[in-house]
Amino acid sequence: MSKRHSILPAIDRSGPRPPVNFSSSLTISDNAILQGTHSITMQAETVIHPRSKFESHLGSILIGRRCLIHEQTQLGARPADIDTAKPGGVALADYVTIEAGCVIEAGGTEIGEGSIIQAGTKIGSGARIGKVLISLHHLELGVDFSKNCTITPMSTVAPGTVVPDSTVVFSNGTKRIEKRDISDQKKIGLIKQLAVLRKMIRSNPDKFK
Amino acid sequence: MAPVIPYTYIQCPCSDNSAHDNANDTHSQDSVDDDERTFDPRAPRSNYSLYPLEYLLYCEDCQQIRCPRCVNEEVVTYYCPHCLFEVPSSNLRSEGNRCTRSCYQCPVCISPLQSMSMTPSQDPSHLNADGTASQAGTYALFCQYCNWSSSEIGIEFDRPSGIHAQLAKVKNGGEHKITAKEIKEKRKENPDEPPIPDEQLDADLQFSTLKSFYQTQLADTNTAVTGMQFDSVGFSSPAALSRIMSLYTGHGHPGRKRQGPSDVMREALTTEEGLKTVDLDESMAIKKLQQLGWDETASTQQNLEQTEVSRFQDGLRPIPYLLRTKRSKRCSVCRHIISKPENKVQSTRFKIRLVAKSYIPNITIRPLNPTAPPVPTTSRPQHPEEPSLEPLKPYHYIVTFKNPLFDSIKVTLATPNTTPGRFSSKVTVLCPQFEVDANTDMWDDALKDDGRDRRRKGEESNGQLEAGKIWERGRNWVSIVLEVVPASLRLNNQEPGADVDKSPLKEDEDVLEIPMFVRMEWEADSQQDVGAAPGKDRDGREKRELAYWCVLGVGRIHHD
Ligand SMILES: [Zn+2]
Ligand SMILES: [Zn+2]
Ligand SMILES: [Zn+2]
Ligand SMILES: [Zn+2]
Numbered sequence: 001m002s003k004r005h006s007i008l009p010a011i012d013r014s015g016p017r018p019p020v021n022f023s024s025s026l027t028i029s030d031n032a033i034l035q036g037t038h039s040i041t042m043q044a045e046t047v048i049h050p051r052s053k054f055e056s057h058l059g060s061i062l063i064g065r066r067c068l069i070h071e072q073t074q075l076g077a078r079p080a081d082i083d084t085a086k087p088g089g090v091a092l093a094d095y096v097t098i099e100a101g102c103v104i105e106a107g108g109t110e111i112g113e114g115s116i117i118q119a120g121t122k123i124g125s126g127a128r129i130g131k132v133l134i135s136l137h138h139l140e141l142g143v144d145f146s147k148n149c150t151i152t153p154m155s156t157v158a159p160g161t162v163v164p165d166s167t168v169v170f171s172n173g174t175k176r177i178e179k180r181d182i183s184d185q186k187k188i189g190l191i192k193q194l195a196v197l198r199k200m201i202r203s204n205p206d207k208f209k
Numbered sequence: 210m211a212p213v214i215p216y217t218y219i220q221c222p223c224s225d226n227s228a229h230d231n232a233n234d235t236h237s238q239d240s241v242d243d244d245e246r247t248f249d250p251r252a253p254r255s256n257y258s259l260y261p262l263e264y265l266l267y268c269e270d271c272q273q274i275r276c277p278r279c280v281n282e283e284v285v286t287y288y289c290p291h292c293l294f295e296v297p298s299s300n301l302r303s304e305g306n307r308c309t310r311s312c313y314q315c316p317v318c319i320s321p322l323q324s325m326s327m328t329p330s331q332d333p334s335h336l337n338a339d340g341t342a343s344q345a346g347t348y349a350l351f352c353q354y355c356n357w358s359s360s361e362i363g364i365e366f367d368r369p370s371g372i373h374a375q376l377a378k379v380k381n382g383g384e385h386k387i388t389a390k391e392i393k394e395k396r397k398e399n400p401d402e403p404p405i406p407d408e409q410l411d412a413d414l415q416f417s418t419l420k421s422f423y424q425t426q427l428a429d430t431n432t433a434v435t436g437m438q439f440d441s442v443g444f445s446s447p448a449a450l451s452r453i454m455s456l457y458t459g460h461g462h463p464g465r466k467r468q469g470p471s472d473v474m475r476e477a478l479t480t481e482e483g484l485k486t487v488d489l490d491e492s493m494a495i496k497k498l499q500q501l502g503w504d505e506t507a508s509t510q511q512n513l514e515q516t517e518v519s520r521f522q523d524g525l526r527p528i529p530y531l532l533r534t535k536r537s538k539r540c541s542v543c544r545h546i547i548s549k550p551e552n553k554v555q556s557t558r559f560k561i562r563l564v565a566k567s568y569i570p571n572i573t574i575r576p577l578n579p580t581a582p583p584v585p586t587t588s589r590p591q592h593p594e595e596p597s598l599e600p601l602k603p604y605h606y607i608v609t610f611k612n613p614l615f616d617s618i619k620v621t622l623a624t625p626n627t628t629p630g631r632f633s634s635k636v637t638v639l640c641p642q643f644e645v646d647a648n649t650d651m652w653d654d655a656l657k658d659d660g661r662d663r664r665r666k667g668e669e670s671n672g673q674l675e676a677g678k679i680w681e682r683g684r685n686w687v688s689i690v691l692e693v694v695p696a697s698l699r700l701n702n703q704e705p706g707a708d709v710d711k712s713p714l715k716e717d718e719d720v721l722e723i724p725m726f727v728r729m730e731w732e733a734d735s736q737q738d739v740g741a742a743p744g745k746d747r748d749g750r751e752k753r754e755l756a757y758w759c760v761l762g763v764g765r766i767h768h769d
Binding site: 171 | 317318354355356357358360361504522
């Protein structure tokens with residue numbers, strides 16, 4: 001046991017333990033915090049850093065495949081304006097990166113595939129980042145969505161905002177559509193990063209079961 | 210900017226003279242001596258002479274404070290803030306004040322751009338398929354912040370370096386950019402070819418063609434008048450410039466008549482001479498706006514960085530970094546250098562830096578009985594917010610003087626009994642005269658541990674407010690108590706006078722500011738005695754004094 005003490009406050013593990021649904025290839029630190037009553041699903045090859053917090057009090061949380069959740073993040077946070085917030089939790093598609101210190105409010109919030117939410121960003125309740133409404137109809141047609149949004153550090157996305165695909169949100173809410181297509185490059189980078197992190201973060205999924 | 214209260218500002222004496230001259234002109238001054246005038250921090254001029262201590266320098270030769278207004282700056286080096294390369298001033302003349310290497314800013318968000326390969330990095334699954342993957346490929350500039358890339362405006366490069374030269378040859382959209390040199394060569398080959406159409410004349414080309422056109426014109430007129438070749442002197446010589454100016458302002462010197470066809474200079478007539486007619490047909494732009502919408506237009510701020518104004522995002526070009534300078538500062542009176550940075554760009558050190566902080570005492574002010582809770586260390590440097598001052602209620606403040614000199618100083622303070630301005634608060638300095646011990650080496654002090662012996666008997670008030678006694682004394686600091694009775698901000702409370710200003714409260718007029726005259730005396734080693742006989746050294750001490758006004762911002766008076 002190390003004698004060095006963290007300056008962070010002790011992890012508060014009070015409250016109900018949510019039912020979890022973990023993939024066998026998930027990497028989750030035992031210092032992650034999972035709370036709430038609704039289910040929390042984490043799919044294959046996703047990496048969850050220590051001190052990341054998942055709250056499923058208002059709705060279930062879905063984390064897609066090959067996602068990367070950094071530390072000090074808060075997914076499913078209680079919406080600031082609880083009265084207008086819609087029911088529901090948080091859903092992350094595949095290849096989503098949530099960087100350190102982000103707060104993502106609950107209430108039907110969705111983040112599309114390949115999106116990067118950079119450090120310290122706040123995503124309001126019910127926002128849809130790079131997510132065109134996926135109806136069954138679309139899926140049957142086999143429409144290919146590239147949803148690679150980038151939300152630059154310390155941005156704030158207001159509740160209920162719909163951010164179109166490949167949008168970059170920067171400097172206090174300025175938006176632009178990214179025209180270069182480097183989603184494949186980004187995915188390759190993310191896969192490499194996940195491979196390294198999987199070796200460095202000791203996974204303990206049983207703790208949450 | 211709202212000042213953080215409490216604050217101490219120091220007046221640079223350089224602004225004094227002009228204020229005095231002004232007063233002489235308007236009033237018939239009844240011989241009020243300059244020294245006796247009370248400095249008014251509310252006077253409009255005062256805004257330009259009050260500085261925090263950190264902003265001030267000190268001239269050792271004049272023995273005077275120097276502010277940013279009374280120093281002359283000289284450029285030591287020009288450098289690129291991105292690649293930190295030093296640019297010789299000769300290059301500056303020929304190539305302008307921007308980096309000519311590969312340093313660019315994003316035209317959308319001004320972040321630094323990086324040149325990177327366009328071809329995707331090799332897929333890990335396909336790694337080493339043929340071992341010798343050819344490195345050839347195209348490169349583009351990428352913004353790491355807003356994800357802009359130069360491929361969006363159709364600009365790609367063959368090499369990742371020397372972007373400046375490559376960019377000079379390509380237009381937005383990838384078309385070849387015509388240079389003045391190419392036009393000249395074409396003209397040589399094909400003298401009968403018509404000049405290039407207007408739309409091909411961009412800002413860079415227009416500038417260079419106009420420049421060469423006027424250069425030839427100047428040379429022609431000069432030879433016509435004097436038979437002298439001014440061309441060798443250069444286009445930017447003062448004589449040439451004044452000639453151009455006189456052409457535009459009529460004949461410059463009305464008394465002097467010129468002979469001959471001397472100054473008849475014609476204007477540019479073709480695109481090759483730099484003439485570009487305005488295209489008034491904007492239907493294309495309107496159509497584009499309708500199709501692409503507001504998001505595709507360029508903002509005013511983005512256009513400010515561009516050489517050529519563009520209405521749409523796709524017209525923006527990467528911004529080459531503007532060069533920065535390192536400057537030395539000279540005293541404007543005696544011309545001695547008082548601040549000089551090291552020449553090397555990477556170094557942040559100074560060869561010479563005479564900051565006022567090491568010559569005059571640092572004055573800080575804080576309430577005697579603070580009511581605001583202390584700021585926790587984690588949220589510093591936030592300042593505790595004191596509640597506003599109740600009018601007509603006495604307040605006490607501790608004013609601390611910290612001596613930076615290695616000689617003890619004698620400080621004499623003077624404040625007006627009432628603050629200047631419409632609302633005069635009463636001010637009393639409980640101990641206007643005191644001595645501050647010399648600054649010593651920190652280690653000496655710690656090892657000696659003689660802090661207690663130094664206390665002078667009867668000088669210190671023991672936690673009680675007593676006139677003529679200092680509040681507390683330390684190694685090289687002394688604190689005294691200042692009593693303030695804030696004035697009421699009610700306008701009808703003012704004493705009836707000839708011209709009572711009844712206008713509503715002005716901005717920051719509720720801030721209680723106290724002008725204070727500080728006079729410090731000390732004995733320093735005489736500079737004249739340096740190198741004199743060693744026996745004389747002990748007597749070689751010289752009396753010095755320095756006096757200046759400062760302003761203590763105490764707090765805001767409560768509006769009642
Ligand atoms: Zn000055
Ligand atoms: Zn550079
Ligand atoms: Zn950018
Ligand atoms: Zn000087």
